[in-house]
Amino acid sequence: MPVLVVNVDHVATLRQARMGIEPEPVTAAYMAEMAGATGIIVHLREDRRHIQDRDVELIRKTCNTRLHLEMAATKEMQSIALSVMPEMVCLVPEKRQELTTEGGLNCIGREKELKKFLAPIHDKGIRASLFIDADPKQIEAAVATGAEFIEIHTGHYADAKEYGARQVELQKIIKGVALAKDVGLKVNLGHGLNYRNILNFKDVPGISEYSIGHAIMARAIYVGLDRAVRDMAGLIRTFAD
Template identity: 85%
Template sequence: MPQLAVNVDHVATLRQARMGIEPEPVTAAYLAEMAGATGIIVHLREDRRHIQDRDVELIRKTCNTRLHLEMAATEEMQGIALGIDPEFVCLVPEKREELTTEGGLNCVGNEQRLKDFLAPLHAKGIRSSLFIDADPKQIEAARAIGTEYIEIHTGHYADAKEFNARNEELSKIIEGIRLAQGIGLKVNLGHGLNYRNILAFKDVPGIMEYSIGHSIMAKAIYVGLDRAVRDMAELVRSFAD
């Protein structure tokens, strides 16, 4: 059965807008778990624009499910991951000027560097994922790197305005899922998914996990976090295994 991991970054985004002490991402993580999330995601960016080091440390101490640490492939982040010991790390690209992650990690030509980067994490028992576009070359490179999981970037599909463009992006993702599964990779999906567009994957078998944050937090403004997470968790549980 596919699972739901909830990203609490945007709780920190709201807090950092005032540089205050609330809302508290740790509380959001706890409430998300109580409402049915099977994992908590935090992206510790190099510029610390939302999630802070103390957030990661506190959520690590209090997380009752699985902690997913999204991060860039830098020496600093590797050291933090080894110290925090999350269940998962997901390597993502970062650009200082972007509002949010705009595309997948470039694995092609970086296979050995990323393999070496992940080696000490794997040695400690931390599982890894690579956030990549549904590009056959990137998927093949991910296998060469030795990661167990990939997370296919669904943002281009989610952002497409025209029907044909959206269907084209959806077809690329579904083809990418099949290719990855065929070569032994486990597949997660994430970025831009909401309560409507996620339904396109209802009958796609073998998706391990959906990584969702923004749409859940947006709905939570109106109905509360408990209801927002429960509604998404119920949707995900109804999908094909």
């Protein structure tokens, strides 16, 4: 059965807008877990625009489920991961000027580099995921890095304005999930998923986790975080494995 993993970055974004102390992403992580999240995601960006080092450390100490650390493939982030010891790291691309992650990591031609980067992480028993587009060549390259998981970038699907374009992107993802499963990878989906567009994955087998943040936090403004997480977790519990 696929599960929900909640990203609390946007709680930190709101806090950093005033450079204050609230809202507290650590509290949000605890509430999300209590409401049915199977894990918590934080993206510690190099520019520290939202999640801070202390957030990662405190959530690691208080997390009752699994902690997923999204990060760039840099020496600094590798050192932090080895210190914090999350259950999983997910390597993502970063651009300083982007509002949010705009696309998947390029693994093609970097297989040996990424495998070497992940080696000490794997040595510590931490699982690894790569945030990539639903491109067969990227999926095949991901296998060579030694990562156990990929997270398929669903942003192009979620952002498509026209029905036809959306269906094209949806089919790319569905085919990507099937290919990844065939080559031995476990598959997560994330970026731009909400309470409506996620329904198109209801009968798609082979998806392990849905990584969702923005849609949950947006809904939480109106109904509260507990209800927002419970609603999404409830939807996902009806999905096929």
